[in-house]
Amino acid sequence: MASGLFALLDDISALVKVSAASLDDVPAQVAKTTGKVSGIVIDDTAVTPKYVVGLDPSRELSIIYQIAKKSLFNKLLILTPAALVLGYFAPWAITPILMLGGAYLCYEGYEKVHSLFSKHPEAHAETEQLETITPEELEQQRVAGAVRTDIILSAEIMAIAYSQVTDQPIVNQIVVMLAVAVFITVAVYGFVGLIVKADDIGLHLAEGDNSAATKSFGRGLVKFMPKFLSILSYVGTAAMLWVGFEIIAHGIPFTAHLLHELELALASTPALAWLAKVVACGLGGLVVGFVVDQIVRLVKKLMPAKKESAAH
Template sequence: MATGLLALLDDVSALVKASAASLDDVPTQVAKTTSKVSGVVIDDTAVTPKYVVGLDPSRELSIIWQITKKSLLNKVILLSPAALLLGYFAPWAIPPILMLGGGFLCYEGYEKVHSMFSKSHADAENISEEQVMTPAELEKERVNSAVRTDLILSAEIMAITYATVAEKPIVNQIAVMLAVAVFITLAVYGFVGLIVKADDIGLHMAKEKHHPQVRKFGFGIVKFMPRFLKILSYVGTAAMLWVGAEIIAHGIPATSHALDALEHSLAGVPALGWIAKVLVSAISGVIIGWLIDKVVRLVLRVLGK
């Protein structure tokens, strides 16, 4: 009896040591995963500030916090368990789901590009929409819209995270996915909060009570932020197209190999290879988004009839 108990304790001790050694590798796996989802993170960071444009400045941080909470809950409560269950019971379903999400990003990106070239029409639609909404309704609509987009991006992040740790023990998978969910959500929306309040920080620094150099820097921030937000919106659209098309490409062996071959052909200048890959992906994203838009319009026309 005593011998059996000692053997059991030895097994438990060995299991605990193995788990501890495995968990020691979690920070490395988190760092590795974060680098792989950087494109989606850029997209998420660049897209979100637009949802507070035109709203009461005193509500900006509250709106960002609402989006942050829902994004974190989606990642931790919905998407992480879903990725783990799919990975265990139906791993074959993950690539198609990723590709559907990539298609959605291409479609959204194409719509933004299209609106840039038909700006007056888009502005008229936005104005008419805002005129019939109360501030509270508009805020709720903006938050819901941001959460919908974030849900797709978060799904991509958690699916990529799972793919990175799929061969690891289940304890590692859970630890890495939770760590990535919390770290990326807080990092993205913390930075977004800083962006949307940067002009207020600049105005505070520009007050008479501060040193002339501080005031000058504050005025510079105030002047720069509108241009920065405009540039950021373009970056967000480009990242949406690039990430969406690359996700779709990696789901198809032929296009995945073609993208890798393109990057390897310019391996002598790594930055050039990366830029070429991004440009090809972004242009492909516009084409994919245009095709999806045509299909959506056709379906709506048929349903309308």
């Protein structure tokens, strides 16, 4: 009996040693995975600041914290378990789900572009609605919109993270994905917080007993940040179209092959190859967004008809 117990303890000890050895590779796996999702991280960083533009500056960090908290919750407690479960029981379902998320990003990006060039009555109605709601309600709307966009980007991040560790033990898969979730969330929203408070930093530098050069830099930073945030808002919209369509394209062999061929054709000039791919994906995103928008409009038109027929 004692010998059997000692044998069991030896087996447990050996298992712990193997697990510890495999966990030594976790930092390298996290670094590798983070590099793979850099494009989506840039997208997430560019998209988020627009949700605090025009709101009370004293609430900016609080809003970002709310978004970051919900983003981390989604990554840790929803997306990571979902990726692990789907990867084990239904790996075929991950790509279609991501493609639906990509379509949503294209739709949202298209709506932003459409609103820039359209004087549609719906846009005026939306503006009037924003003028009648309270700042607290507007803040809640902004946070909800940011979280909706973030969960799509986060799902793509966690799916890519999972794809990098499918050949690893389950313990490694869990540890790497959780580490990626925490690291990326802290990095993205920490940087976003720095961006939106940069004007306050500039104001602080421009005042007090600082040197003339420091004050000049501070004043320049204050003047530059509104323009930078405006540019970043456009970049965020373009990034939604780009990333959204790329997610869809990689789920369809034909379009994935076309993008690959485009990159190969311009492989001698990597910067041009990247730019061509971004432009192609951006235009594709506009097309997908337009199609989704038409479907949404059609459904909205049919919904009242269904309600009336149900009433009769």
